Amino acid sequence: MRPRTIRRRTGALIAAALAVNLLASCAGAGGAGSSENSITVLMVNNPPMAELQKLTARHFTAETGIKVHFTVLPENDARDKISQDFASQSGQYDIATISNFETPIYARNGWLQSLDSYVEQDEAYDRDDILEPMTLSLTGEDGKLYGQPFYGESSFLMYRKDVFEKHGLEMPEKPTWKEVASLAAEVDTAEKGMKGICLRGLPGWGESMAPLTTIVNTFGGTWFDEDWNARLTAPEFRRATEFYVNLIRKHGQAGAAQSGYAECLNNMTQGKTAMWYDATAGAGALEAKDSPSRGKIGYVPAPVEKTDSSGWLYTWAWGVQKASDNPDAAWKFISWASSKEYEELVGEKLGWPNVPAGKRASTYENPEYLKSAGAFSEVTRTALSEADPLDPGVQKRPAPGVQFVGIPEFTDLGTKVSQEISAAIAGQQSVREALEASQALAEEVGKEYQNR
Numbered sequence: 057m058r059p060r061t062i063r064r065r066t067g068a069l070i071a072a073a074l075a076v077n078l079l080a081s082c083a084g085a086g087g088a089g090s091s092e093n094s095i096t097v098l099m100v101n102n103p104p105m106a107e108l109q110k111l112t113a114r115h116f117t118a119e120t121g122i123k124v125h126f127t128v129l130p131e132n133d134a135r136d137k138i139s140q141d142f143a144s145q146s147g148q149y150d151i152a153t154i155s156n157f158e159t160p161i162y163a164r165n166g167w168l169q170s171l172d173s174y175v176e177q178d179e180a181y182d183r184d185d186i187l188e189p190m191t192l193s194l195t196g197e198d199g200k201l202y203g204q205p206f207y208g209e210s211s212f213l214m215y216r217k218d219v220f221e222k223h224g225l226e227m228p229e230k231p232t233w234k235e236v237a238s239l240a241a242e243v244d245t246a247e248k249g250m251k252g253i254c255l256r257g258l259p260g261w262g263e264s265m266a267p268l269t270t271i272v273n274t275f276g277g278t279w280f281d282e283d284w285n286a287r288l289t290a291p292e293f294r295r296a297t298e299f300y301v302n303l304i305r306k307h308g309q310a311g312a313a314q315s316g317y318a319e320c321l322n323n324m325t326q327g328k329t330a331m332w333y334d335a336t337a338g339a340g341a342l343e344a345k346d347s348p349s350r351g352k353i354g355y356v357p358a359p360v361e362k363t364d365s366s367g368w369l370y371t372w373a374w375g376v377q378k379a380s381d382n383p384d385a386a387w388k389f390i391s392w393a394s395s396k397e398y399e400e401l402v403g404e405k406l407g408w409p410n411v412p413a414g415k416r417a418s419t420y421e422n423p424e425y426l427k428s429a430g431a432f433s434e435v436t437r438t439a440l441s442e443a444d445p446l447d448p449g450v451q452k453r454p455a456p457g458v459q460f461v462g463i464p465e466f467t468d469l470g471t472k473v474s475q476e477i478s479a480a481i482a483g484q485q486s487v488r489e490a491l492e493a494s495q496a497l498a499e500e501v502g503k504e505y506q507n508r
Contacts, residue, residue, distance in 0.1 A: 247327075
């Protein structure tokens, strides 16, 4: 069931966005302006985007005659600049990389072009091949499409199958969190220098709060009930948080309060942890040709308790600014960058593990991709297909999101709450104290929505 429509006041958002200082581009020729034969793209600086930038001129521009001027920035800087430009509708950038967190918010504020007509008319794009949760997460409250995915991810549990076999341990095909905790205790220090599990403890709404929120969901908790009552001190939220903090403190990595995705990836790659619950995107690095963990890792769905599945849903997607003077050319770029054709190109030129996967069903039927990603491809596809951004828990929600609450205020709220949780992981306060402080913060946000 769709959550009820959230009425937004855009004035504060726009004012805040306009207050952001203009940031210099790290690469490309951003701000050159678009024309009939050129477009401007503002995107986050990560490996798949860098590869796209390298391939664009020789392939997309050569085929279409459309020049693409890229501005590439670190994630936090990119988010700030995208918010500024799209809120002001300056039209400096035709396209930007936005996630399924921003897309519904930007659409509600009237900052994005609807892409429905383009998707419907472009038969070669094959809209039916896009995984349904991706389409759903990039759809506005008015039922229109406002983004198309470049790549997507969910979450799952990764474990050292060779270590488990050596010590006579068996990972269930669909584990519960209680089973994971028991296994973490058994495998902890079974190998020299290897801890039982790695979980994010680093503060940040997109760092430690992402995995923790999925655990809250499956333990029966929620940030807010359908009437915007904050529920962070409710028994379900408290039990999930205590479970998470205790698991890290007993069997997790050293320095956990400052460990995020990058640190856990390194620990798993270097054999310093026996299990890791995190993004499906991490599997590509674990199975890379030069990875010491290649071939040693097993993959199973995100552990559950009260729900059938609990993997998160995230995508870096393309959004077209409403003020763009050249939306037709912008769509041609999006259609190419998110196409099956582009995935084939990356596979041929850069290797199949580098394909921006997680968005198309056909990717998981491609023999070449399965040859390089067979260890984790099916579990990933299942996790993506089962993720439900509208109904991820056991009760109705007032806003979409699996590992986040789909409101602008969550970036600040989630980060502040994560700081409290991180302090509990570091032993500086109890979970109860962390959640009492967090509840007060969440109540302020909830009251704002109750009064609208």
